[in-house]
Amino acid sequence: MAGRHRYHLDQDGHSLTVLYDVRGHRVEVLVDGRTVSTDRTSPGALVLRGEIAADPPVPFLIRIGRPYDRDDVPPCMLERDGTQYLMPNAPLTPQEEWPAEHDPSPRTPGELLARWKARYRGRRTGR
Secondary structure (H helix, E strand, O other), X not given: OOOEEEEEEEEOOEEEEEEEEOOOOEEEEEEOOEEEEEEEOOOOOEEEEEEEOOOOOEEEEEEEOOOOOOOOOOXXXXXXXXXXXXXXXXXXXXXXXXXXXXXXXXXXXXXXXXXXXXXXOOOOOOO
């Protein structure tokens, strides 16, 4: 399990972010970039309460569970109005990001056929 985790979710035009520092024993909840809840962590699951500044204010609960494996990311759940949402882990640094997938450049069928013909020309005749 890495030292720091960031979870992010957009809900009804509001940005909800959870910063979880395992080594520093701190967790912080931000709504639209402002801290609404902070706590010291302890072994076991964490529960934090906060509210979205709206008219009327919307209360919510953040639950951070234990990771399934030692090297796994702990699950983070947002509970609001009786509905639970899994908050995705958003990497903090470029080193923590998933490697980018290679996207082949778009080609027309004519270009692909010409490349195929150039590559396999002469194979049918046995040359």
